[in-house]
Amino acid sequence: MAITDLEARPTPQMPRQAAPGTGPQPAWAPGRQLPVxxxxxxxxxxxxxxxxxxxxxxxxxxxxxxxxxxxxxxxxxxxxxxxxxxxxxxxxxxxxxxxxxxxxxxxxxxxxxxxxxxxxxxxxxxxxxxxxxxxxxxxxxxxxxxxxxxxxxxxxxxxxxxxxxxxxxxxxxxxxxxxxxxxxxxxxxxxxxxxxxxxxxxxxxxxxxxxxxxxxxxxxxxxxxxxxxxxxxxxxxxxxxxxxSLRHRLTVAAVRLEGPGLVSIYFSGKNLHRLDAQAGQFFRWRFLTKDLWWAANPYSLSLDPATEGLRITVKVEGRHSEALMRLAPGTRVFAEGPAGGLTAARRRRRKVLLIAGGVGVTPLRAMFASLPADYGDLTLLVRAASWPEVPLRAELDAIARRRGARVGYLVGRRAQGYDPLHASALQQLVPDLRDHDVFLCGPEGMTAAAHAALRQAGVPRRRIHTESFAF
Ligand SMILES: Cc1cc2nc3c(=O)[nH]c(=O)nc-3n(C[C@H](O)[C@H](O)[C@H](O)COP(=O)(O)OP(=O)(O)OC[C@H]3O[C@@H](n4cnc5c(N)ncnc54)[C@H](O)[C@@H]3O)c2cc1C
Missing domain, CATH: 1.20.120 (Four Helix Bundle (Hemerythrin (Met), subunit A))
Structure with a gap:
């Protein structure tokens, strides 16, 4: 149940509710998580x-x-x-x-x-x-x-x-x-x-x-x-x-252009389930080509590794990410990981809100597809400056439809006065905001603004889980 009518609105609304019971919903039960x-x-x-x-x-x-x-x-x-x-x-x-x-x-x-x-x-x-x-x-x-x-x-x-x-x-x-x-x-x-x-x-x-x-x-x-x-x-x-890498013999299976400056790389290999990767985690990827073998750059998994396979989705920023567009299927890959703590293990509440900034949606896309949630308990908000900059939109809409989850796009430029990442706007979008665990991922400025807004809206610090793409 995607919404498409939020462009540049100061107080965007959430989408209409889909019929209950659409799509299989793995249930979430408290008490199964580690005390991380x-x-x-x-x-x-x-x-x-x-x-x-x-x-x-x-x-x-x-x-x-x-x-x-x-x-x-x-x-x-x-x-x-x-x-x-x-x-x-x-x-x-x-x-x-x-x-x-x-x-x-x-x-x-x-x-x-x-x-x-x-x-x-x-x-x-x-x-x-x-x-x-x-x-x-x-x-x-x-x-x-x-x-x-x-x-x-x-x-x-x-x-x-x-x-x-x-x-x-x-x-x-x-x-x-x-x-x-x-x-x-x-x-x-x-x-x-x-x-x-x-x-x-x-x-x-x-x-x-x-x-x-x-x-x-x-x-x-x-x-x-x-x-x-x-x-x-x-x-x-x-x-x-x-x-x-020797054990799993990872290779590039396919390269797909997702949009301007956005590319997905699919991987294949042996016994990939033994990597024990979780939705929300990332690897440092070393592609064994003449130009790239010396660099290991971090990219998050943009599919649920347990059920959908291994894939990363990369926004072109500089030399490394740009070169990924030209990768040939069959290229050998060294992957160091899985790494990162932005996983379901941090969850404490039944309701979950995911807030992504631009390509920061990649780990949250994997969680959106896989976090156990009942109808209406899972919400994803994607912040982007313009519609072409919303990554993987068709996939997000499809997951929302399949799972009876909610997805909202907060699209507009701050320079033009659009600022949805403040407490009252978030409360309007997600009225029971305080009852949620919130997972945040995006550029530093965006995650800092969203973090401050969530705190102001009364979400306790221990229930805001962030990952920044800036090391
Ligand atoms: C945990 C994590 C997960 C990430 N997941 C994704 C993702 O799913 N999709 C995506 O598009 N981007 C992701 N990024 C960002 C991505 O790693 C950088 O944009 C990319 O490495 C840029 O390299 P470049 O040579 O293309 O650009 P450059 O212009 O060379 O680098 C741009 C910036 O990226 C960072 N960077 C560059 N190389 C590295 C490195 N080896 N290790 C750490 N940071 C580096 C630096 O801050 C640098 O200033 C992630 C970053 C981190 C830290």
Whole structure:
């Protein structure tokens, strides 16, 4: 039951109701879902608990601190330990560990990683400055002379200094202003230098860190932390995708142009159900062609993988997405995933509202087709600036008809005064809005506006589930 009469209206109406019982409706029952809302809190508690333990360990293993030099060197040591701990946590957050990804959500992990990165780089800078200052005071030397002595006498310190400079460079390249100017690929390549920085800095921790030189258990614990983090990265980021791709032998089955600048890629392979992908999730796709083998870009599944097969639908944004239009059937594909926590497991309520912005409809299209729902319990709103920019419209209408679900198109330009993503408009569209779980996906600005409107309309934060397409 699609509506087509919502173009550029400030208070659009919902469609007429279809006859009850049209199409099979898998029922939804509460209590079958995992308690995933507690998972982010648990992971945060573990992370901060680890940080607190690191500081406590420094405190307990430091015999006494005397004078200005002692305090400066002590502060330098604790900031160094903090930086080392933060780096290991940053690796783990980005290791693409499936349960972490599903429970916390990839975009939230990325936000934590970005925030943690700022802490880590600040701690590295503070560590270097405090240690240098402390040793200068202790040796009655000026900081330049002292820096020379430290760099020339201790090869581990020299390597760690190079590592620190690399980390600062990565931090600068990740600052918002720099990110906007850099191509994604350039930024990503620079980011890979973090691995080199970690390798370069590792030895100075054991060679010069007072907490380690005198304690074998401390060295074992620290090595365990780093081995665990490195193992997770190698296993989940490299080995699992290779094994998975060899096992499933994924290939491009068909490429279909959906509209101007919008293309769908269908995949075939062996035992695809064993990928255990869920509607709402995404993979990082590496197409083995001459131009594309080096890039793995994230695209969400736009079909329900359990019942409809594997497909992505891509809006042309730049070089990678544009090249997908020319893919030949039979092209081999490495798919890393499934990833992302925007799945039915987050649902708590019988009624569900899906709000999509433009091509953000892809994961929600898969959920729209598959979420168990009774007649009238499932609503999809698609925000787009113009009708040609509404992706997959015929499919959405067909699903709505088949399932007795509701779909509404919020079409119009904000520049022309059309703004349906505010509390009163949403309440008019979905009168019992507060009784819904809401899944949101689209560009950052759109999801932020919809999130604020939903909160204002009284939907609790824990029932608004978002995924941003911007990493
Ligand atoms: C979880 C997730 C799911 C997504 N699902 C879809 C989808 O179903 N359909 C769709 O059309 N788009 C989707 N996107 C967006 C899509 O990944 C980018 O538009 C695409 O990678 C752009 O690459 P490009 O070379 O064509 O354009 P560029 O002009 O090179 O990139 C445009 C922007 O896309 C982002 N981007 C580029 N490469 C990557 C990468 N390897 N990893 C992460 N971000 C990258 C960057 O923010 C970049 O600024 C999704 C993004 C994410 C994060």
């Amino acid at each position: 809302s507690a998972a982010p809190l648990l992971v945060l508690t573990l992370m901060w608990g680890g940080a607190a333990s690191t500081v406590a360990w420094w405190w307990l293993s430091t015999a006494s601190v005397h004078g200005l030099a002692g305090w400066l060197i002590g502060a330098g040591r604790v900031t160094g330990l903090g930086a080392g701990y933060a780096m290991a946590v940053l690796l783990i957050l980005m290791a693409r560990i499936p349960w972490l990804d599903r429970a916390v959500g990839t975009d939230r992990l990325v936000r934590w990683h970005a925030m943690g990165g700022r802490y880590a780089v600040s701690l590295v800078v503070a560590h270097a400055a405090l240690i240098l200052w402390g040793y200068s005071v202790s040796a009655h030397a000026n900081p330049v002379e002292q820096a020379k002595t430290l760099l020339l006498s201790y090869p581990d310190v020299l390597m760690a200094t190079v590592a620190g400079a690399l980390l600062v460079a990565v931090g600068i390249s990740s600052a918002r202003a720099a990110r906007r100017r850099l191509q994604y690929e350039t930024w990503h390549l620079l980011h890979l230098y973090t691995y080199l920085a970690i390798a370069l800095s590792f030895s100075h921790t054991f060679a010069t860190g007072e907490q380690f030189t005198s304690s074998a258990p401390a060295r074992w614990a620290w090595s365990g932390l780093y081995l665990g983090a490195a193992g997770a990265v190698v296993w989940f980021r490299f080995l699992v995708p290779i094994v998975q």
